[in-house]
Amino acid sequence: MIIxxxxxxxxxxxxxxxxxxxxxxxxxxxxxxxxxxxxDAAMNDVLPILIERDYIETPDSQFASETVANMWGAGVMAFEYQFTVGPNKINFDEVRWQLNSQLNTYADQNDIQSYEDVDRIFIVTDLWTYLDQLHIDVAYVVNESTAEYVKDLAKLS
Known part of the structure; x- marks a missing residue:
């Protein structure tokens, strides 16, 4: 009975x-x-900047993002984008600055909310090329997990 x-x-x-x-x-x-x-909507809005400067080629179809690896924990809102590299040599510092600036202008214009009034709602956390593909990781700082993820990445670099 007890069992x-x-x-x-x-x-x-x-x-x-x-x-x-x-x-x-x-x-x-x-x-x-x-x-x-x-x-994705924010990236779609700022993508013309990269195309105009010939850093990337115009995507053949609607681009899609992938969630950054879950090794950082559940709830991290960071997404990776891949684009075919254009003819111009990429100035990574300029691209990072332009994207951060334009993504956050987009956020302001569209009243996108962030986690605890962080300085930037969208942050380009990584940027690299591999096999003629420009990879861009963008964090949408909407919760504590993502804010901690961004802080951890800043410590690593």
Whole structure:
């Protein structure tokens, strides 16, 4: 009788934990998708700057971002973009400055909210080329996890 009660309690706890985990993962997925759409719209708005300077070629189709690796933890709103490199040599400092400036102008114009009034809502966290592709990582600082991610990356560089 006691064993049956213990087994029932263990099963109930396991079911609760499983359901809780599924609900949490679904909520994080919804928030991440919303943040990704906002960041994609901002990047789409500032992309002409890179095209005008021949740093990248005009994308053949609508570009898509990928979530930066989850090794940084759940809830980090950082996305990677890839574009074919254009004919001009890329000045990474200039590209980073231009993107940070224009992305945050876009955020101001569109009243995009940030986490605890951070200085910049969008931050280019990494920028590199590999196999004729320009890779750009952009963080949308909308929560504590992303703010900590940006701080950690700043410590590494």
């Amino acid at each position: 049956s009660i213990i087994v029932a309690i263990v099963v109930a706890v396991l079911v609760y934990l499983l359901v809780h985990r599924m609900i949490s993962k679904r909520a994080i997925s919804i928030i991440t998708n919303d943040a990704q759409k906002i960041t």
